[in-house]
Amino acid sequence: MKDKVVLAFSGGLDTSYCAIYLNKELNLEVYSAIVNTGGFSEEELQAIENKAYSLGVSKHVSLDQTQYYYDKCIRYMIFGNVLRNNTYPLSVSAERMFQALAIVQYAKEVGAKYIAHGSTGAGNDQVRFDLVFQILAPEIQIITPIRDKKLSREEEIAYLQSHGVVANWEKAKYSINQGIWGTSVGGKETLTSHLPLPEEAYPSQLKRTDSQEIEITFEKGEPVALNGKLLGSVAVIQELAKTASEYAIGRDIHIGDTIIGIKGRVGFEAPASLITIKAHHALEKHTLTKWQMYWKEQLGNWYGMLLHEGQYLEPVMRNVETFLEDTQKNVSGKVKVKLMPYRFEIQGIESPHDLMSAKFGSYGEMNNAWTGEDVKGFTKIIGNQMKIYYQVNNSQ
Amino acid sequence: MKDKVVLAFSGGLDTSYCAIYLNKELNLEVYSAIVNTGGFSEEELQAIENKAYSLGVSKHVSLDQTQYYYDKCIRYMIFGNVLRNNTYPLSVSAERMFQALAIVQYAKEVGAKYIAHGSTGAGNDQVRFDLVFQILAPEIQIITPIRDKKLSREEEIAYLQSHGVVANWEKAKYSINQGIWGTSVGGKETLTSHLPLPEEAYPSQLKRTDSQEIEITFEKGEPVALNGKLLGSVAVIQELAKTASEYAIGRDIHIGDTIIGIKGRVGFEAPASLITIKAHHALEKHTLTKWQMYWKEQLGNWYGMLLHEGQYLEPVMRNVETFLEDTQKNVSGKVKVKLMPYRFEIQGIESPHDLMSAKFGSYGEMNNAWTGEDVKGFTKIIGNQMKIYYQVNNSQ
Amino acid sequence: MKDKVVLAFSGGLDTSYCAIYLNKELNLEVYSAIVNTGGFSEEELQAIENKAYSLGVSKHVSLDQTQYYYDKCIRYMIFGNVLRNNTYPLSVSAERMFQALAIVQYAKEVGAKYIAHGSTGAGNDQVRFDLVFQILAPEIQIITPIRDKKLSREEEIAYLQSHGVVANWEKAKYSINQGIWGTSVGGKETLTSHLPLPEEAYPSQLKRTDSQEIEITFEKGEPVALNGKLLGSVAVIQELAKTASEYAIGRDIHIGDTIIGIKGRVGFEAPASLITIKAHHALEKHTLTKWQMYWKEQLGNWYGMLLHEGQYLEPVMRNVETFLEDTQKNVSGKVKVKLMPYRFEIQGIESPHDLMSAKFGSYGEMNNAWTGEDVKGFTKIIGNQMKIYYQVNNSQ
Amino acid sequence: MKDKVVLAFSGGLDTSYCAIYLNKELNLEVYSAIVNTGGFSEEELQAIENKAYSLGVSKHVSLDQTQYYYDKCIRYMIFGNVLRNNTYPLSVSAERMFQALAIVQYAKEVGAKYIAHGSTGAGNDQVRFDLVFQILAPEIQIITPIRDKKLSREEEIAYLQSHGVVANWEKAKYSINQGIWGTSVGGKETLTSHLPLPEEAYPSQLKRTDSQEIEITFEKGEPVALNGKLLGSVAVIQELAKTASEYAIGRDIHIGDTIIGIKGRVGFEAPASLITIKAHHALEKHTLTKWQMYWKEQLGNWYGMLLHEGQYLEPVMRNVETFLEDTQKNVSGKVKVKLMPYRFEIQGIESPHDLMSAKFGSYGEMNNAWTGEDVKGFTKIIGNQMKIYYQVNNSQ
Known part of the structure; x- marks a missing residue:
């Protein structure tokens, strides 16, 4: 019987290469898995599944982690008003952790001997994946063909063709990473220090030129209702993203320190996370004391830093989460926000815990x-x- | 010979009352002084001087502290990217300190036995003034007639009339405080938690609907040139304010903790300080290491907190300034900023010290x-x- | 019917004066109360009760808060390894808060209109008492005769004599404040900067010159057993104090910032708290991660600072406690300590959670x-x- | 012509092996260098030089860095009262940085193509050395034979014998590392969590049983005189070490986090650094404000952490040094310390800047x-x- 490998699969060139390579060269039984943290539609997931089977995997699964990701991480990022460098909601970095967590869990369930991912040796994600896998499953070996063989796109395409896989692997002008907490955008401009992203690089284009007022209800720090309609936090965020993206709200460029020490620049479009955090922060300014705000800021920033750097499993993160949650007892109330083209304003708050009485x-x-x-x-x-x-x- | 009192004079109702009161009731020789930290034009200062003499003061002076205020405080707020609660440049609170410093210095020069100010017992400014006066001149006594006598506006007006002073003391709908680092706006909405300020409350109304790109040059953390023109930092800030205010940029509402423990809400319009800080911050993200950014943020926030609370003279503030200045050695380069109606975008930077190479x-x-x-x-x-x-x- | 006043009563000169004064001059029904936070024996409490009734109080109670004080405060000081300026366990300052809390609770129970305490206007305790009373019972008025009337000892003694109260009010050479978490010692040397306290100033004199090894067992950060004997935390601390004080362990002098801004110097003898904290800290060094230690230190220091300054009721304190408790999950194990004349050494630890494996x-x-x-x-x-x-x- | 290699040479087994290996196997011209940071006598240095030449090196130098190490590091550790985990003066970790700095400087001077050191793959020192070399001389390659070849002691000895090098390579029972800022002691007990080091493991044995009072004079934070005799800081520290070690003062065990993530336990004997830091700290408690103390502690701890982890060259370290130095303006005065067997007491201070007046x-x-x-x-x-x-x- 062949040994099993769980492959973190996205359907892109790198992981398609891996699917064939693990099977044909390493003689492994390939279990491909895609983790949805809110960025994929049912149709997209189905297409990825079809692709996986067409590459000959033994089994493919879609692991929906959106609610879990919210429960175990997004809510703490809201509690902590987490914006890296006061700018960037951890759209991509946080969800990588939850993809890794779901993959390692699945690998244990199916009794895999190996986990494979398609990371190159150039970015943050390899560290995030490897850290989670090593810590939670030191007995499972990690395989990273793209990193180890330093393959070019051309080599990968040629290899796939030699195995009868033909597809359009043309690289998109802008690389997009979409999740519930925001979308990152990379392109030739973000490889420079001086150029902004052009309007068309952003996936959501301006569709409305009016303004509208919305109201977010928070309960102990969590967004629970939009315009008075109780939806649950995940749905509030998704609804908010839909509405606000029509105003092209929430775009910016983040320049930050990668885990590997170089500076990185990335565009993003994250209307729901920015509006939620700013609204939540406004409510806190009214309901928390000065020193609660002070320490929340410090611990929230630290939480964001370690999360960004793949250290979600560091035990202090649980302690910080406990702290942040404890501060939210009175962070309940309504926040009014006005949406306008490209921007929004916090209008004011109402709360029974308002200290500005x-x-x-x-x-x-x-x-x-x-x-x-x-x-x-x-x-x-x-x-x-x-x-x-x-x-x-x-x-x- | 009468004892001398130096009166911090603005020409408003409270300090007009004080001018008469100190002279007539306390039999003091009144030296009135107004401190300009960049908020007054020559004409306004002349009008205030005329008013002072019309109230019978022995001597009136205008003390221009704009450059000194920049050198001793604003540059450190730029180095530290100081925004209270990630929102508010310390437009008013910081300049109060420099008004107090100039007043106490002047009082010592003229050999005054007393210093008087028109603060009520309800706000932050009384603390800021008293602290500076007590610390630097414990031998000079402080007189605060409005606070001590708990006078209403009507009583003050009646008293002034009884001394032949007739003027239009009608209260403006919005109280405005203008300085080089921004303008604060208070009104009936800011006394609530839920209402935004209406468009017309802001002194600068939208005048342009186009967009324009500007370039700020920083030298060791200080803005020194605008669009390539070397102006000096004070002039860069003033020029920036003029240009950006035509786009109605830089408005927001701050909710914060007052020195006396209650929450306060205040509108502001501070285009130059917000643009300068965001541009400076972007340059730092490219030129400083992760841990430099980390500690700068902590010390910058602390600096803002103590400054806001009137503790500019706390010795640790000098230590923090030294730290902040030391971090700025390589924070030199150009930042491009795009101005648009109601908002601006940092486009990118160029610097020989850019670590993202x-x-x-x-x-x-x-x-x-x-x-x-x-x-x-x-x-x-x-x-x-x-x-x-x-x-x-x-x-x- | 007379209005009731609850008097925080110690049996000393100041509070004896108050007992008479409140009754005779203010015509109040005096309920005296002494709060025991571990510093008094049954005999001492009885003597104080006798004294109270001899001064004509209507009712006297001894409120034992030792266990409550441990549960609500000491355990967090252990979790946080709280030593002010890396030296001083908060022997006196912390227990003042719990005395105030018990007094205000009692005042509410008996329906008192007033609370009285014997603080002067010169120290920290007035702030600690007033803060708790004002915050938790704004409807109860505070009376502080000694502070308000600025009485000298001689005046107080004369007044008491005039009401037939005769006692030996001679001031002890060293003022001693004893509680479960340590004993503070003040005297003429501590009013200087350069003199140490003489040997005889300390209540516990050296009685043993041998050495002995003891073992403290911690369970989730709390000391639960001594030399293998399960005692409960309060008894461990009391037993430890008894044993270690025979070695004259735990003496030092603390120089710190008082709440009112001046520097204060105080001797102390706190063998149980110092040994417990150092032993606990050693166990943490083995069982917590670097970043857990890092943040614990920051929040522990802050906890100590606010506690010292009477701000136990600041909401952030509850958040910090929650954080600290959450870090203690694995802080279980045994610590061996060697006691010797005037000093002790941590010998080593054993723990199933030891990361140094x-x-x-x-x-x-x-x-x-x-x-x-x-x-x-x-x-x-x-x-x-x-x-x-x-x-x-x-x-x- | 052969390529040059600079070898960090101690005369021990590992670096003796390297001396032969670099020459015989890699055909390099070996320049051996020992860096003295205060731990070696003239005689010891001569013996090491003799050994080096006996191993056939082309050139050997002793680089005395004691004063430089004090100027660039020890003084900041004093300013910051740096004790890792409130226990350990960075006796060894700090001096490793200055050894590396001197080595890389020397390698540049002689035009070496390689630097070699004898670190194994198991400890902190390899990281400290490699970091400094890579950062300051990326063009020089690093050779680490012991780490790369994973050699056992027996293999090294056999290799040396085969090249005619015969010596007594017997391992000492306790490994000792001596420098001006303290001596570290490792042995079989420090590899456990529960055993203390025995008395005889410490190099300095108790020689005196009396007590004596000494006086250290600080000038802007630096120790400049001992018992009234102006000596310069290095000599004060050396003199202090000599006197206090006769009392066997300054022993303890440190448990900390190594750079590579495991816990490490090490004994140390550091009388001069502990006395200097505690005396300096006492003087600061009298002369600095509360917030100066607060921020010094935070930045001092951070300085110690990064220094311990080999990150002396991180730019933020220079900023922290600037901050610390700026806080020392008024930290001048005299501190009396009483030395007794195994312990010392700070008696008191005298300073014109004493805020406790x-x-x-x-x-x-x-x-x-x-x-x-x-x-x-x-x-x-x-x-x-x-x-x-x-x-x-x-x-x-």
């Missing part, structure tokens, strides 16, 4: 909760150490 | 600087601790 | 888990950004 | 700088946000 004094208005004398005392004491410092150190 | 490998492309084998070794070692952790803790 | 490679020894080639790859990738940085910035 | 109010004593009313106002305002929080969130 007129009952306790409005900023800049006289009030009954404290007096000018109280503030004088406060200022005197808060200035004490500085006052002493200046007297000690200037009088010499 | 194709020489060292482009992200996602094969290269010669390292191999897939190197990354495999890296991944193995970087995953070591997690691998051990999972083996130790799952095998029980 | 020979199975995974011993430091400095060849092993099978990775190769020199892996480390070379690791080093190459980890050095990538620095290598690029030096090439970009030195070649100009 | 009786002039400004002594802790717990009534004073004139502020009143109880001021503190009441302070407490009211500081409690504002929490008060609002509890009212908003409990009343529902």
Whole structure:
């Protein structure tokens, strides 16, 4: 009996090559699997399945991880308002982890001896995949033909043709990676430091020129309703993406540090994640204390950094998640957002936990909760150490 | 001979009241002073001076602190990309400190026994003023008639009338505070949590519907040229504000923690500071290492927090400034920015210090600087601790 | 019917004065209460009760909060290895909070209109008490006769004598504050910067000159057994204090920032807390990952700072506690400690969660888990950004 | 003409093997170099030189880097009070960096094509050496025979004998690494988690049983005099080590995270660094503000972490050094320390910059700088946000 290999399969050139190679050259029984984290339609998944079988795999599965990905990661990115470098929702990097987690789980289920993926030796994804596989299944060996054989596209195409696989492998002008939390866009401009992506590089083109106001309801930090309709968080995000992408909202370019130390630049279109995070953040500004905001920001940033770098399994990540969730007890309420072509505005919030309540004094208005004398005392004491410092150190 | 008081004078109702009160009731010789941190034109300053003398002050001065404010504070806010809660450039809070610093310096020069300011007991500014005065001149007493006597506008107006001062004291619908680093806007909407400011509340209305590309040149972190024209940093900021405000760029609402513990909401219009900071940040993403960015963010946020809370004189602020300046050695280059109605986009950068150089490998492309084998070794070692952790803790 | 006041009563001069004053001058019904956080014996509590009734209070209670204080605070200080300035276990400051919490709870139960405490205007405790009372019972008014009337000891003694209260009010040479988490010692030396406390200032004198090895068992971060005997955490701490104080272990002097901005210096003797924390920390070094240690240290320090400053009720404290607790899942095992005159040594640990397992490679020894080639790859990738940085910035 | 190789040479088995191997097998001209960072006497250096020439090297040099190491690193570790895990002065890890820096500099000077070191594939040092060499001299190739050939001691000895090199290569019971900043001690006990090192494992044995008081003078954070005698910092540290080691002070065991992810345990004896850091820290507690201490701790810890992990060349390290130095302006004064067998006590400090000055109010004593009313106002305002929080969130 042949040994089994689970192949993380996307239907692209690299993983098509792998499907043939693992079978023909390594004599393995190929189980191909595609993990859906919200970026594929039923039709696309069916087409990928057809392709897999046409390449002769023994079995193909589509593993839907969208809800799991939301439960185990997206909600924490919302709690933590996670934007790398204050810009980039972790659209691609986070979902790679959940693809890897589903693959390794499946490999254990089918008793595979090997896991294969189509990563090259040039990017972040190889690290993300390898880390998860090594940590959770040290007994399973990893095979990465493209990385190891340093194959060119031409060589891969020739090999496939020699095995009777003929397809249109022409490279798209812009490489697109789509998931529930956003779409990344790479192209010749993102390989430079000075050029923006052209309008047409973005998958969603402007379709509406009006404006509209929407309302997102949060419950303990999670988006649960859109315009008053209870949908569940995954559906809120998907609905939001659909509506906002018609306004071409949520485009930007991220420049960041890759896991392997070089700088990388990538365009993205992530209307739902940006709107959700900004709305959530606005609600937090009203409902959390200063120091809660302070520490959430630090831990949220750290969470994003480690997640980006493939270290989702580092135990501190669970601790940070616990912290973030604990801060969300009162982050409930409604946020109004106005959508306009290419941009959106947070209009305001309503929450029973709003700390900016007129009952306790409005900023800049006289009030009954404290007096000018109280503030004088406060200022005197808060200035004490500085006052002493200046007297000690200037009088010499 | 009468004792001298230096009065921080704006020409508004509160400080007009103080000018009379200090003279008539407290029998002091009033030296009025207005500190310009970039928000006043020559004409406005002249009008304020006329008003001061009409109120019978002994002497009036305009203290121009714009360049000093830039040198001692704004440049550090740029170095630190300082935005409170990732939103608000410290338009008003920072300049209050420099107004106070100039006032206390002037009071020492003229040998004043008192300093007076028109703050009420309800806001942040009283703390900022008192702190600076107490720390740098503990020998000078502070007088705050409005705060101490808890006067209503009507009482103040009546008092002024009784001393022959008649003017139009009608309150503007929106209170505006203008300085080089931005304009704050308060109104009835900002006293609620749910209402945005209406279009007309903002001082700068949309005038242009085209787009234009501009280029900012940074030298060691400071903006020094606009569109290739060497202007000096203050002029770059002023020019940028003029151009970008025609596009109504830079509006937003900040919800934050006041020094006195309540939440405050304030609108602002700060095109120059937002564009400068975002352009500077983009340049840093290309020229600094990951850990430089990491620590800059932490210290920059702290700097903003203490500055906002009136603690500019805390010794750690000087240490943070030294740190921030030290990180800017290579933050030189050009940033292209596209201005459009209500928004702007960072297009890209050019810098001799750009770490994203194709020489060292482009992200996602094969290269010669390292191999897939190197990354495999890296991944193995970087995953070591997690691998051990999972083996130790799952095998029980 | 008279209004009720709950008086935080210690039996000392200040609170004895208050007991009479509240009754005689303010005509209130005095409910005195002493909160025991582990520093008082039954006999001492009885003596204080006798004293209270001799001063004419209507009712006196002893509120034992030792276990509650452990559950709600000490365990988190252990989890967080909390030592202010890396030196001082929060012996006194933490327990003040729990005294205040018990007092306010009791005041609500008896329907008191007032709470009184004997703090002067010179220290931290007034802030700690007032904060808790104001936050949890804004409807109850606070009375602080000693602070408000700025009384000298002589005046208080004279007043008490005039009401027939005669006692020995002579001030002890060293002021001692004892609780389960340590004893603070103040005296004339601690008012200077240069003098150490003399041997005799410390309550526990050296009684043994041998050495002995003890073993503390931790379960999820909490000390549960001593020398193999399951005692519960409070008893472990008390037993440890008894044993170690015979060796005069755990003395030091803390110099820190008071809440009111001045520097304060205080001696302490805290053998149980120091040994527990150091033993716990050693166990963590073996069972937690690097980044868990890193974030624990940051949040633990913050917890200690806010606790010290009376901000136990700040909501972020609950979030930090949740974080700390979550990190303790695997912090179970035994720690051996050697006690010697004036000092102790952590000998080593045993834990099923020990990450330093020979199975995974011993430091400095060849092993099978990775190769020199892996480390070379690791080093190459980890050095990538620095290598690029030096090439970009030195070649100009 | 043969190509040149610079060999980092210690005279031990591994580097002796390398000396022969590089010459005989790789046909290289061997330049051996030993870097002294304060751990070697003249006699020891001479003996090593003799050994090198006896192994047939073309040239041998001793590079004295003690002062340079102090100037570029130790002083910052003092400024930052750097102790890994609050325990371990970076005795060995820091000096490895300076050995590597001197070696790469020397290799450039002599025009070497290769650098060789004797590291195995099992420890931290290989990473430290490789990182420095790769970053500063990417054009020079690195040779590591012991790592690459995975040789056992027996194989090395046999090889040396076959080339006529006969010596006593018996392994010492405890491996000792000595430098100016401390001595590390490894042995069979440190390979376990539960055993302490025995008394005899430590190089310095107890010689005195009396006590003595010494005084260290700091100038802007640096130790400059001992007992009033101006010596320069390096000499203060060396003198201190000599005196304190007679008391067997400064021993402990460190458990930490190695660069390669496993836990490592190492004993050390570092009296001078521990006393210097604790004395310096005490002086800082008196002369710095709370927030200066806070940020110093964070940045100092980070500095220690990156230094330990071989990342001394990361640009952020220079920024951190600049920060730390800037905080030391007022850290001048004298610290008295009492030395006793196995332990020391900080007695107190004297400094013109002492913020704990009786002039400004002594802790717990009534004073004139502020009143109880001021503190009441302070407490009211500081409690504002929490008060609002509890009212908003409990009343529902």
